[in-house]
Amino acid sequence: MDLLSNLAMGFGVASSLANLAFCLIGVLLGTLIGVLPGIGATATIAMLLPITFQLEPVSSLIMLAGIYYGAQYGGSTTAILINMPGESSSAVTAIDGYQMARQGRAGTALAVAALGSFFAGSVATFLVAIFAPPLTAIALQFGAAEYFSLMVMGLVMSVALAHGSVLKALAMVVLGLLLGMVGTDVYTGAPRFTMGMTQFADGLNFVAVAVGVFGIAEILRNLEDEHDRQVMTKNITRLFPSREEFRQMIGPVLRGTGVGSVLGILPGGGAILAAFASYTVEKKLSKHPEEFGKGALAGVAGPESANNAGAQTSFIPLLTLGIPANPVMALMIGAMIIQGIVPGPNVVSEQPQLFWGIIASMWIGNLMLVVLNLPLIGLWVKLLTVPYFVLFPIIMAMCSIGVYSVNSNPYDLFAVAFFGLLGYVMSKLRCEPAPLLLGFVLGPLLEENLRRAMILSRGDPTTFVTRPISAGLLVLSLAILVLVFLPQIRKRRDEVFTESDA
């Protein structure tokens, strides 16, 4: 019973008064910065790093981890309330969450997101505890060919994100792919589409694009027509989900947790697919796929769970290999090194107190988040009643500060303005921003891994079908493609039936 004694030790470490306090500070700060649009966990952790040097290593890492998953939590709040996602995962939440808010169901959406996240976070924490080493071994089987096939699957799924015209969704995915090409070519070093500006040498900033096409575009739309917002605040009937809504969210939450846990383990960008994948699964399984994009509960519950599960399991590569899955984790490694702990494959055996303490604190932190956030829902919803002429300049200012804080690059602000306008034009043309963002995120990964796989196989394209995991993923993509287009064929038949019924 190694696991139980290890977990007991972990909880012993994490539930010391000081560590509980640092966990609370972490999740509070995380929620706060998550709620402020644009200000990400990376900037906050970078700023706080010097403070953590004075703390015990365990305490400082518990606090930094708390900021990380607290921000994931807070990020969905802005996505739901003001259509302002700060990360790729909450971009999916914005699709249906914001629609729910517009129907006066903001409270329900927030509660569903909070509860789903808590459940997913708890389950994923135990997965980390039990399966971390074997899961790492599987993750290492993923080479360039496997990642390419995984990204193909992600792109196929992106079509399902659209709730309008499939053609327009495809166009948006392609536009996203093209935007993703801006920056330095990894293999030759040649700058592409940077218009000669070195500030774009590392590509467009994701936060700038997301804040622009979602948030700024939404502000422009609202300024055009104030009427919508009155509906949004006047129709609030309930803050918490009804029993029927609870029943509806069970399936999506369970499936989201599964999808998120699996994808979160892959260090090469698996976690960003989690929310998108869950959305696709829910839309396909739903009896009412037409509700998606118009405020479907499952469209919030599934992706939110997947996103949080992925956030927890993405600690696995960090803790077992010492390799960070994202910039936030890179910072945590920096914090560890300065504390005199060099992360690597031996951290689990050399620093058991640290390893199990962090894992236990994740669960405690998730519990704190749900306890903190449920009572706050009323407050957040009240925020919507703030007059728009006060709210929107604040949002704009916050966004600008947040986007600038990511890289201290003024060109990112020009990008926000440009993508805000683009988003507004897109909404006029009834094109949706979510597929664009997915294309933008997946495009560079797709290209990088395609070219790397081809280099590794000496230009032999059969590498994608002769490697079993890659082949499996491609078959799955094909199956999804069929599933996506099958209903279109079936719909014609259904239309005939409904007409005869009526």
Place this chain on the structure above:
Amino acid sequence: MTLSKLMAGLFAATILTAPAFAQGYPERQITMVVPFSAGGPTDTVARLVAERMSADLGQQIVVQNVGGAGGTLGAGQVAKAEPDGYTVLLHHIGMATSATLYRNLAYDTLNAFEYVGLVTEVPMVVTARADFEPADFPAFVDYVKANADSLTLANAGIGAASHLCGMLLMQALEAPLVTVPYKGTGPAMTDLLGGQVDIMCDQTTNTTQQIKAGTIKAYAVTTPERLPLFPDLPTAAESGFEAMQFGIWHGIYTPKGTAPEVNQRLSQSLQKALADEGVAKAMADLGTAPSSAQDATPEALKAKLEAEIARWKPVIEAAGVYAD
């Protein structure tokens, strides 16, 4: 430049920067620009010394990460900053290599900065996947030469330490391996751990823990002498590869025109930080060591930068790889 012009220039510089080095420097917070993302090896080095230097200077040194374009964006920002001693740059060997890798830099590397001193020189280790056949470095050399066209060499992107070391390795062994670039050390190391690529040459900061855990195999170090950390690892020079001697040296710079007094003050503070036991221990854990007090001086850094620009120019031009 005639002597009188030089004198006039110096005079002007003295007047312009006079308030900056008024007795009390530093009077406020100092920004240390790190031209790479937070959490990376350079950032870690910067934060280690910044913390101790703050204690000595009595003012907080705040690390600001201005990543992008191989470090040239951050360096460019410091080149344009006020030369008042409140903006400093911590950059590594890339300061010298980007002078050749980038053909349209926004600044003139040798004329845009003043010098504070060297910080550390991180050794490189030639490593391979855990199940790579050769048993020692001589066997490695023979094996790589014999199988050059079927082996892969990973690097963390153009201009990265692993890219520079890879170029040296291929030129020394006369073995044109298949180069596989990655976006950063993390993904490259993941693929080396997973056995997706064969060889990588990288800094001890990134490789030490993996080597100790046996998840990758180490063959040689690029230092003049063996490392205390790995007494059993031979140097490349022991096998006759003298050209494969290099490390990722880090230095602190200020914008051109910063008063010599300010640079001296910073240099003193740097020397104190590097003499600190905690810093030495943290660096030892990463497989490196603080630069000596003689190296942590403006003169030593200036000489290093000039020598390294001259050294890498032909290597990069022979490889024909540019980052623009």
